[in-house]
Amino acid sequence: DFIKEVSGIRVLEKQLREKLNLDHVVVVPGDSDELPWVKQEMGRACVHYLKSILVSDSIIAITGGTTMAAVAEMMTPLTGSPNCLFVPARGGLGERVENQANTICAEMAKKAKGDYRLLYVPDPLSEKTYQSITSEPSIIEILNLIKGSDTVIHGIGNALTMAERRKASPEQVEKIKQGQAVGEAFGYYFNQQGEIVHKVRTVGLQLEDLSDSQHVIAVAGGESKAQAIASYFKPAKSNVLITDEGAAQKLLREI
Ligand code: F6P
Numbered sequence: 001d002f003i004k005e006v007s008g009i010r011v012l013e014k015q016l017r018e019k020l021n022l023d024h025v026v027v028v029p030g031d032s033d034e035l036p037w038v039k040q041e042m043g044r045a046c047v048h049y050l051k052s053i054l055v056s057d058s059i060i061a062i063t064g065g066t067t068m069a070a071v072a073e074m075m076t077p078l079t080g081s082p083n084c085l086f087v088p089a090r091g092g093l094g095e096r097v098e099n100q101a102n103t104i105c106a107e108m109a110k111k112a113k114g115d116y117r118l119l120y121v122p123d124p125l126s127e128k129t130y131q132s133i134t135s136e137p138s139i140i141e142i143l144n145l146i147k148g149s150d151t152v153i154h155g156i157g158n159a160l161t162m163a164e165r166r167k168a169s170p171e172q173v174e175k176i177k178q179g180q181a182v183g184e185a186f187g188y189y190f191n192q193q194g195e196i197v198h199k200v201r202t203v204g205l206q207l208e209d210l211s212d213s214q215h216v217i218a219v220a221g222g223e224s225k226a227q228a229i230a231s232y233f234k235p236a237k238s239n240v241l242i243t244d245e246g247a248a249q250k251l252l253r254e255i
Pocket of ligand 1: 063066095102157185
């Protein structure tokens with residue numbers, strides 16, 4: 001039965017890799033919507049994958065959310081790749097402290113026995129603050145580290161769930177609904193076709209900064225996120241997906 005289970009998972013990984021046109025897909029058994037420990041298993045799988053690609057002196061940019069918190073929870077010392085530096089990918093996106101990239105970044109670095117730098121910017125940013133903040137030398141320094149990161153690890157969420165969790169303004173929620181957004185990542189909201197319908201204004205990594213030379217790893221699972229994952233990958237922006245069986249089955253079956 002175990003062998004059957006493993007080979008079933010391998011088939012899902014291959015099908016998903018082909019469907020989403022990715023370099024690498026890891027599917028962990030179970031559905032994190034129903035079983036909380038499945039999220040930790042995605043975290044573990046992400047750490048395992050990270051170790052297979054990391055070299056010393058890597059800069060790893062990360063986003064926030066509960067899945068990324070699970071990655072931090074499962075992190076172990078990166079002994080094979082010393083001097084790694086963790087940075088948050090973008091400034092504040094409206095998340096509560098425990099879901100913020102800064103918090104998770106510090107935790108992840110501690111467990112990895114690496115270093116970290118944080119990005120302190122007010123949240124949300126007005127156009128004026130944006131301009132003045134991006135001319136602060138200390139901010140410029142960390143922004144350069146972020147843009148020079150060689151690995152990015154990020155979550156993907158449901159558009160409306162994320163807008164609500166971030167206490168988006170009624171106008172923003174309206175825009176997200178009007179645009180029929182289904183997925184969200186990095187503060188960008190996507191519709192089913194993968195088009196950007198709204199974007200949170202903050203500093204740091206912008207979608208167009210992601211490049212082929214980087215390892216960009218998405219970690220997201222749960223049947224309820226299948227549509228969100230598919231929308232994000234429409235114009236492929238990451239090359240690796242770590243997910244669970246719940247999301248994988250639904251994505252292959254219905255989307
Ligand atoms: O707000 C940070 C973020 O990574 C979002 O971009 C993403 O949609 C969300 O968190 C995922 O959160 P969770 O893992 O809790 O579903």
